[in-house]
Amino acid sequence: MNLSSARYRQALVAITLVAALGAVTGCHKKEQPVNPASLGPMPSTQPAPTANLTAEPSAIDVGQSVVLNWRTQNATSVTIDGVGEVPVNGTQTVTPSTSTNFHLTAKGEGGSTEANVRVTVRVPQAPSNPSDNGDMGSEAAFHQNVKDVFFDYDSYDLRPDAQSAAQTAASYLNSHSAIKIVIGGYCDDRGSAEYNLALGENRANAAKTALVNAGVAATRIRVISYGKEKQFCSEESESCWQQNRRAQFSLDR
Amino acid sequence: MNYRSARPLSLHRSRLLLLAAAALLFSAAALHAQDWFKTETSSGVSNIRLAVADFKATAADPQAAPLKQTFDSTLFNDLSTAGIFDMVSKSMLPPSTPGAANEINLPQYANAPVNAAMVAFGAFGASGGRITVNGLLFDAKNTQFPQVLSKQYNEEANEENARLIAHRFADEIIFRLGGGTPGIAETKIYYVKFAGGNKEIWAMDYDGANQHQITHLGTVSISPRVSPDNSRIAFSSLGHDGFQIRTYSLLLNRMVNFSSGGGTNLSPAWSPNGHDLAFSSSRTGDPEIYIADSNGGGSRRVTSFRGPDVSPVFNPKTGSQIAWISGRTGLPQLYIMDADGSAVTRLTDGGYATSVSWSPNGQFLAFAWNRKYGPGAPGGQDIYVMEIATKRWIQVTHDIGRCDFPSWSPDGRHIVFSNGGGANTHIISMLADGTGRKNLTGPGADMPNWSWK
Incomplete structure (x- = not known):
């Protein structure tokens, strides 16, 4: 008797709960459907991504x-x-x-x-451009950030000053992804024309390698060796020769 | 005896210096007579004393006089340039000009002061728009049967043909008296001519005459190398992708295709059979020597060492070896190897060596060398000739400023090279021992390349 009355009470509670739930949710389900025509033209039937x-x-x-x-x-x-x-x-x-x-x-x-x-x-030293402008930037800004690198005589190894210049150049290039560049390899007027063209190629490639290692895509870089065919200056002095021993960066338009 | 060794000399330095000083004195005294380096220039016998008489004019055509003058001066110049004759000065010749075999008084030439061993003479006529030349070469000491050569020529009358006939007759004499080595009077020299900021390929006769433009590319074209059959020129030209090998057909008078394998491509060199070109290519990022077909196909790499490898040249005698310039140890040095890249041998012991040319007989290399290269060093860049078998070398230019790009003549007796710097660079030819220098061009000419025949 005791047992059966307890079961009866439990069943009663359950029924009451179900009925209460039905009262809460049921009214939404039973809302009338909207006629799409009455809302005017829709921009798209697809949801936005x-x-x-x-x-x-x-x-x-x-x-x-x-x-x-x-x-x-x-x-x-x-x-x-x-x-x-x-x-x-x-x-x-x-x-x-x-x-x-x-x-x-x-x-x-x-x-x-x-x-x-x-x-x-x-970045340890180089100031970074806060955003990728996605444009070519100005010619002046390019030359301010991407400076020519200079070499010791008959050498195509990047000097320490050239290494840091290459880092600065790379960060500028990485923040202006639309820029493509030409690296020209140049030599001073001494020595022989054919050998200097090969040496200039090594110089331009040394600069390219530094940029690629710093994250610039190799496909953005074109390398041309000019050897001693296009001299920056023509005096017979060490300062002029140094001017000519360079890898020069320019915008590839 | 003027040999100097590339090997270091350490012991008995003072005694050696004395010896060297003595040798220097002796060589200065006997510079012309001695057999001081066994190139083709001096085959061990003293030069033949040759008299060349002005040719006798056979027709009174007013057109003939300037043509005959061209002919006479060209013939004399060809024979004196040949390097195998002791030429009799024209002022010492008998006043009469013999035109035929029965007109010559041989003892006049055989005896003092002329003392000629051989006499070249003949008749020159220009009439009816044709040049007619009878050329004779007589042995002055053989009074009974003196005739060595008799040649007839008949060409359209113009300056060019007057020179051409003189070249052909000179080459006949040189071939007959010079040990069977063909003369070079009809050979060409290809070179680079400055044109504003650009450089174009030009050609001229071996004596500097007939200078004319070959390419009109409007860019910087350098390192011309003519094919062994004179049908093409390969050179390197600056374009959108840097310097690339390009070829020009001298038969079609236009550019012909040479395909690129990427990178900068420089300094082409023909194999002696004309089928292959060796050149420097940086398609891997580092300039290395490659060999490709004459149209650029089937290229294969020959060297593999970090540093510039450039300016290859085949051994023209065998085609199986290559000499080239490599910066693998620092400053550029002269190397040879087999054409498959094996047996690499370094030939120079220091300094700055470039621009090698291989002699036609395969025994010598001519190259430009600055033995004291460096910042502030007093050295100059001169032409040197090295005997490959012994690595012994001699300096053949002295104190005339920067010399570069030597190129052997096909007879191995001459070397053409460029001299001077910048816009003043001009082209000079000389005998392979350094004597007989002649300016071939004015300023603004560089990188001469002598044709193979």
């Missing part, structure tokens, strides 16, 4: 890597500046040499959306 971009870690030292991770919905094509076309969802390891805003654009039938993540790169 969504995008999420993260970087792990978000701050690194020069030379370290960052894993970019992105998730999108309703997107058909996804691009990341500086990386290019990527899958709609994915990860990628990148090694930026300067602080970089990675900018993702997801395009779908419902429009496009963007996502950004900033990776801070702690």
